[in-house]
Amino acid sequence: MSNEIKNVSVIGIGFLGRLITERTALYNYNVRIYDINSEGLEKLARSLTRKKKRKNLYGEVSFHNTVSEAVADADLIIEAVPEKLELKKEVFSQIDRAAPPHAIIATNSSSIPVSRIEDAVKRKDKLLNIHFYHPTTSPMVDIMRGSETSEDTFKKGKNWIESLELTPLEVKKECLGFVFNRIWRAIKKECLKIWAGGYAEIETVDKAWKIFTGMGVGPFSLMDMVGLDVVYDIEMSYFNESGDPKDKPPQTLKDKVDRGELGRKSGKGFYEY
Numbered sequence: 001m002s003n004e005i006k007n008v009s010v011i012g013i014g015f016l017g018r019l020i021t022e023r024t025a026l027y028n029y030n031v032r033i034y035d036i037n038s039e040g041l042e043k044l045a046r047s048l049t050r051k052k053k054r055k056n057l058y059g060e061v062s063f064h065n066t067v068s069e070a071v072a073d074a075d076l077i078i079e080a081v082p083e084k085l086e087l088k089k090e091v092f093s094q095i096d097r098a099a100p101p102h103a104i105i106a107t108n109s110s111s112i113p114v115s116r117i118e119d120a121v122k123r124k125d126k127l128l129n130i131h132f133y134h135p136t137t138s139p140m141v142d143i144m145r146g147s148e149t150s151e152d153t154f155k156k157g158k159n160w161i162e163s164l165e166l167t168p169l170e171v172k173k174e175c176l177g178f179v180f181n182r183i184w185r186a187i188k189k190e191c192l193k194i195w196a197g198g199y200a201e202i203e204t205v206d207k208a209w210k211i212f213t214g215m216g217v218g219p220f221s222l223m224d225m226v227g228l229d230v231v232y233d234i235e236m237s238y239f240n241e242s243g244d245p246k247d248k249p250p251q252t253l254k255d256k257v258d259r260g261e262l263g264r265k266s267g268k269g270f271y272e273y
């Protein structure tokens with residue numbers, strides 16, 4: 001059994017997968033990546049070229065054509081595909097079949113506890129939730145165990161997060177939303193209600209948040225950065241969990257997503273870019 005994490009695979013190179021790959025390579029890990037689509041990979045390739053020129057990338061990043069190839073020599077795999085339970089289960093199962101037996105598999109999910117994915121894999125003691133934020137602006141990571149995760153797996157995950165100079169936020173008991181994400185979710189939910197109910201302009205809410213916290217951006221700008229499709233999927237997974245109509249994201253958010261207004265990535269979300 002390998003004690004050290006050297007090779008990290010990232011599956012799903014969208015907004016977060018890209019940030020995770022860059023951070024991991026910056027701290028000298030070899031990163032193997034795979035995405036079903038080429039769009040995210042192309043963006044990442046351009047960004048890596050810029051970073052290499054500035055000499056602030058140290059580990060090797062390699063692109064692969066299949067999940068099996070990308071995880072073949074992994075010590076740790078981070079799954080960052082969209083927030084859909086069945087998709088995550090399918091990807092975990094593919095990873096489990098192809099990765100070396102010692103490898104740890106973690107999900108970057110924003111709301112799904114890894115225990116819900118557990119039945120898709122055999123190595124139930126080597127699973128984690130490792131939930132990143134933007135590594136530069138919010139250098140912290142939630143870390144949570146599944147129902148059979150070993151202490152060795154947890155320790156390795158925590159050490160790895162610290163090795164990236166990020167602060168691990170340990171969840172002691174399984175809960176939806178982990179540590180900080182749970183707080184952010186409460187803010188996000190109320191902001192969406194204010195907007196959908198027509199109680200105040202988004203600019204007013206963002207201004208209030210900036211004055212109160214001293215931050216440079218407000219919740220609506222942040223949601224545009226995250227992607228409104230991602231925000232919608234996350235809110236839906238909370239709603240599916242509780243069944244409480246109060247947890248259902250507003251229809252106006254769904255309408256925006258259906259119109260392709262996804263935030264920064266599509267040029268329009270709550271704001272125009």
Ligand code: NAD
Nearest residue numbers: 012013014015016035036037040080081082083109110226
């Ligand atoms: P995204 O939509 O930007 O990226 C998802 C990527 O997964 C896409 O590039 C897509 O092509 C790829 N993909 C889809 N199916 C795949 C498959 N079967 N195999 C491989 N790749 C596949 O989403 P994102 O914002 O990067 O979010 C990814 C995960 O990270 C979600 O679980 C989300 O909840 C979580 N997360 C997101 C944020 C955020 O700020 N956006 C923050 C923390 C965690």
